[in-house]
Amino acid sequence: MARPRFVEAVRAGAGAGLALALSGFLLLSVHHQLATDLPHGLLLIAPLGASAFLLFAVPNSPLAQPWSAIVGNTASALIAITAILSGLPQLAAVGVAITGSILAMAMLRAMHPPGAAVALATVLSEQMVHDLGYSFALAPVLLDTSLLVVLAIVWNRLTGRVYPFRQPGEANTHGTRDRPPQSRLGLSPEALAGILERYRLSANIGTEDFGRLLAEAETEAARLHVGGLTCGEIMSKDLTTVTPQTRLRDVAELFRRHRFKTLPVTGPQGQLLGVITQNDLIQRARDAAILNQSGFARSLSGLLLARRGAPHHAEEIMSPPGDTVAPGESIGILVRLLADGGVQAVPVVAPDGSLAGIVTRSDLLAALAHMPLWRPPN
Incomplete structure (x- = not known):
């Protein structure tokens, strides 16, 4: 197994x-405040340590999702409680609880390995179970697991991880149900799920992750098929750029005159500082219209003509450069960046940080149209 990055190990360990x-x-x-009424129940249970590992160390895993954790642990506890209250000897109750918990998690599509540990711990806590009955499944099991899931959601999102993990079929970046352009000719989520099920890997990797791996593999394949053609060979070199102090009126005029959709913003030494798109102007005018409760056209006119005071400049609306490429990189990487990444162009940056050129979707399409992309292998 590959060693995880040290930073990721620290992130997961600290969070858990x-x-x-x-x-x-x-x-x-809470237990101390309610001690007279609840002598047991509001305490941590040992299997929660295993749940914490999944939720914080591998939050993308199907085994770590909220449904799997909460339902898996709770259902396992209910099965174990039933085995205890039926009067079975403890060792027999252990076997019934483990078997039943795995069957229950499978039927409920809530596979969570610590659930089996919950079942075992429940049987071993026989006296507490006799005191609490089925409420043991609510507190501590359901309560503990739910609290841990909530904290995992907060921590993972604060540290840049997506949890709960997104599922296939969610709206794309445009807010529609269409699949991203780069995956419309690929396998559907149903087909991907079928492959995982066929190879019995559905518990190890989610459909969305599987699709992302295939997309990355296709990008690498595209790099091989386009041969040695590089970003530097197809990029536009005679660039029209603006500085952070360029007035928005002049930016709009450049968009109109050249019919560009993206303008790079550069510094005194030609270094790339950011980009401005037509959409940046539109969004700024829209926000101003909402703030001032005025019409969109009036807000846009005021933004460009600076009717409300000092001129507005490019630095006020420019975006960070985002993804960039080097002149020597294969154009295969552009397929992923320009397919549906919300950008119309990708800056090409030289090793010294200066802007060497820019590749638009039109540049890429023209390059692909003049070459046999899918050549048979030699």
Whole structure:
């Protein structure tokens, strides 16, 4: 197994440790306040450590999603409680609880490995189960797991991870249900799920992750098929650029005159500082119209003509450069960047940080149209 990056290990370990410590503190505080009525129940359970590992270390895993964690742990506890209350000897109850928990998680599509540990821990906590009955499944099991899931959602999102993980079929970047252009000729989510099921890997990798891996593999294949053609060979070199102090009126005039959709913003040494798109102007005018409760056309005119005071400049609306490429990179990488990344052009940046050129969608299409993209292997 590949060694994870040290930063990722620290992120996961710190998150899991903090979440369990905070969960324990919260539960202990409530437990003390209600001690006379609830002698047991509002305490951490040991299997939560395994759940924390999944939720914080591998949040993309199907085994770590909220449904799997909450339903898997709770269903396993219910099965174990039933085995105990039926009067079975403890060792027999262990076997029934483990078998039943796995069957229940499978039927509920809530496979969560710590669920089996919850079942075992429940049987081993026989006296507490007799005291609490089926409420043991609610507190501590359901309560503990739900609290951990909430903290995992917060921590993962604060540290740049997506959790719960997105599912295939969600709206794309345009807010529609169409699949991204680069994947419309590929396999559907149903076909991807079928392949994972056929090879019994559906519990190890989600359909969305599988699709992303295939997309990256296709990008690498595209790089091989386009041979040695590089971004530097197809880029536009005679560039029209603006500076951060260029007035928006002049920016709009450049868009009109050259029919560009993107303008690079450069510094004194030619270094790339950002980009301005036509959409940036539109969004700024729209925001001003909403703020001032005025019409869109009036807000756009005021933005460009600076009727409300000092002129507006490019630096006020420019966006960070985003993805860039080097002149020597294969054009295969542009297929992914320009397919549906929300950009019309990709800047080409030299090793010294200066802007060497820019590749638009039109440049890429023209290059692909003049070459046999899918050549048979030699």
